[in-house]
Amino acid sequence: MAPISTDQLYLFHKMDREIFSCLVIKLGRSPSQSLLVMALWLWLEYIGYPNLVSKLIDLPRILINLVAQEAVSCLNCLEFDDFHIPYNGVLTLTSALMQKEISLQLFKLKKFTAIAGIKNVLNKICARIFKDILLRILGSPYMGKLLPYAYRPVIVPGFPHRLFGDFNSPPTNFVQLDLSDPRIWNKNRLFDDVLDGEKTIFLTFSRGFPVTEEEVKFVFTSTFGINCIKNLQMGNKGLRDQTLFATMVVNDVETLDRILNGKHIAKFRINGKHIWARKYERRE
Structure with a gap:
């Protein structure tokens, strides 16, 4: 497969980038939590749930914020063994937008599969498609030095995460990937590179x-x-x-x-x- 340019990568993930920008800039949510929310939504899409991000684009900010909060509940369900799941645990807004019911019970039953998938998307996809946005809002330890913009590392407060580990901005020799790239998929699921x-x-x-x-x-x-x-x-x-x-x-x-x-x-x-x-x- 021929390599793709950064501009092509950003264009392919245009809606993902718009929603991430909304979360961290317009809604003022923390970059670390917003990265995990986006990784969770993208992981859900590629295990068979309808694309949620495209449904969020035209919604008012208050609703985007509420759907993001449901995603945070899913992350908390994964992180804390004693997380209380209310009766049936249905994610009301998320289910309505996807027109397919999804419950916190999914994250309880597929806990370690979800952790591995979210971690994989976080570092293979989110680290690439959101890097410039993160640099604009967080800066880089090398911002004042003569280092090409694309090669500047980004440090996101909140990582390493207790559950999801490090957030690795791409090295200087990274290969551009997008979520349709067969190199990160095996039988319609992320390659299992779990240790x-x-x-x-x-x-x-x-x-x-x-x-x-x-x-x-x-x-x-x-x-x-x-x-x-x-x-x-x-x-x-x-x-x-x-x-x-x-x-x-x-x-x-x-x-x-x-x-x-x-x-x-x-x-x-x-x-x-x-x-x-x-x-x-x-x-x-």
């Missing part, structure tokens, strides 16, 4: 009821697909020669969400023995 550490599940077993590696594999492959496990590491055996834990890397982040099904801890059973699964969290 193994973010796709690892911590399994625990009941003392006195030893679980074998074969039993663990059977529980998950019989339910979530024969190729769902990338790596399984049984823990060291303790007292009475029993393994009490294991770590399991799954092949894609969607499988992680299917296993947890919106829960912090999911419970499985085989041969009268219990297996508890939760997302592995690295301890510093």
Whole structure:
């Protein structure tokens, strides 16, 4: 595919840029939160929800602000395990604009898929199409130096984010991409470039009821697909020669969400023995 110019990239994302400018300039919302809101909307579009941004263009600012606030609720639902979802949790304005119901429950059930997708769009798309706007409102540590405008890094307060990590403005040798570029898609979804550490599940077993590696594999492959496990590491055996834990890397982040099904801890059973699964969290 032939490279595209910056002007062509900006033209392709003209409406996205107008709405982002509205959020950070006309509505005075924080750049970091506005970037995440835009990344969330763009991610939703490419998992099959109707394009929301084009519906926002002609709306009054007050309504754009309210729809953005619904997006912030989705981000909070992803960030906080104890986030309270009201009855049915439907995003009223967002659903009305898209003419397709969407609920906070989606973000609870697809938590880690959403985090990975939003993070991917944030750094592969938003960092490119909004960079000049961010430089105008935030400046750059090199603004006073003889550095080409396009190559100046931008530092956005609020990043690194606790959940979404760093916001990386493109390096000087970056390849121009747009959301239709096949290089960032695989079967109509973002390439899964999530690190193994973010796709690892911590399994625990009941003392006195030893679980074998074969039993663990059977529980998950019989339910979530024969190729769902990338790596399984049984823990060291303790007292009475029993393994009490294991770590399991799954092949894609969607499988992680299917296993947890919106829960912090999911419970499985085989041969009268219990297996508890939760997302592995690295301890510093």
